[in-house]
Amino acid sequence: MEAGAITARTVVTVLLATWPRRLLLGGLLLIPVIVGALGGFGSTEPRSFEASAGEDIDLGPLTMRPLAFFVSDETRRSGLDYVDGAQAWLGIVVEVENTTESPISLTFAGPASDAIEPQLPQGVLLSTLSVAAEAVRVADGTSGTAALPGVRTQVALLWPVSDAAAVPEVLDAVMTESLWMFGPMSNEERWMSLGDTWHVALPRTELPATMFEPEDDL
């Protein structure tokens, strides 16, 4: 081997030549251990607030204003038949505005996953995901699944329920803030519902007339 060549061994030798260097290197290697022992790089604990119906709540990618809820089987009838054991829709009427640059689906997992979750006894809510199964524009009963950037819309978010009578007169709902975070599993940055939460008590209302669907005469 040629004289003066830099080999892995010479580098290791230089790095480990003196005690101050060895201590420094050892200390660097120990940093993850020390941080881990002290509890890791945890984010601050999410806070919890009480909110009232009709209040604008900033959930990160969405601003949402919960208004009221209804229970009905006289809307989106075919969608209801599609769900095993569904008796009625639980609908939460909200005003929603997307504050990001891209559209957000209100019925798919994503930025709106935990935007608002009705709190019901176990087994009453029939969807596996917390996100609503359907979203209907209250003004005319058309599809309201896409929240567009900067377009404020009043929609009814629908979840199928197994027992209409099990829904109380005042419905508790939890709204969770989404944070733009790095997801180690997806290896990319995305919205994750890990932020502050708001508890809101919603008053009961009637099914909006625009959403009424007459029964098929068969």
Next chain:
Amino acid sequence: MTEPAARDPRPEAEIATPPRGVRAPEPPAQVWGSQPRPDQPRRTVLPLARVLWAVALVIGLLGTAWISTDYFRTYWLQSQPREPAAVDANGAATLAGITISLVEARDLGDSPSLGGSEWRPPAGFHAWRVVLRTESTNDDVSACEVALVDDRGREFLANHFVESFADGYEWSYTCRRLSPEDDIGPEQALLVLVPADAEPRSVRITEATLDPGYIELEIG
């Protein structure tokens, strides 16, 4: 900043150069400032460390090559043009139990007289009539795609942008095994919309599940 270990980090230099063809012995790893032992006996066998270095290098290079050619292996190779199924002396080609021969590929011009339809191609286009004779024992497919391929490689898919309900023409090309209930004869005629300046050279028959295989029949 003088320290004994750094004085000579390259102990190899102190060892006399071995004769040609004989590997220099690997000195012991020098860590935590330990001095090299120049009196280590020479060995003529390949030192294990060298072998490990070489193995690690080869594994690393192979791994890098494998990862960096991922796109090439998964997409690009499969997207390359494949050889069509062989065409026999009678002009018929067989793929996955489907035997197809070209009966007719004819330019009907800009005002074809189609039974039961007043349809005309848009200005600057011609309608082409393609008739295929099919014998199929394949029960897994249902319809195949038929396209006219011109001298510039453009593909014009049959049954798109044309009248779907002309008498004597199918709106879809059935290439599965026919059952007695099927109201389809052994020959199926299809309509194709082609720009007037195009010169179709062949008929290409594809089906997604038969990829990368396909049938190409020259227009006589």
Next chain:
Amino acid sequence: MRRRWVIIALAVLAVVVGITSNLADARLLPYGPVAATGAMGEDVSAFPYTVHVNHAQAAASIVEAGRFEPPPPTTTDGVWVVVNLSYATEDEVRIPGSSALVLRAEDGRQFPVSNRSPARPWLAGADIWVRGDLAFEVAPDTLDGLMLVFDPELKIYGPMPMQYAQIPLDLDPDDVVEVLDLTETETLPVGKR
């Protein structure tokens, strides 16, 4: 002593080369799609498509095309923008994906083809131009500077930069008609757009 300085210099060089190549990678090399900016009334290439925007109009409500009995107009909480465009391909029959056509505002907000309108991207063939309307719902404050972006998102040549078309729509924010009827798609004669 000299050898140590060589080692230090090489280590510094390695770090500098790494930073430089990362910067070049991120800022200079066009790995992503490459924009071809066109104008209304022009053929703009977004390989393997060529797209041509005829006109665009803002409206408060739209009426679905091709129904025997016209349905009531569909309203929006934003503004409808109806783009009349045609496109063809260079090689074979293709249909753009649902997210291939979007309207992009000057501030970067993106609006897809509205799922509250039945109009969807349609099939086009090799040099077979097909024209139709696409309806988008946008925020009212974006009408000025709105741009149609057509990104086929196809990786025909592997992980290579592919072209996408962007076409400014030149909409007048004060010109919002009450009701707009959508037109049906139409296969065009040669030379027509």
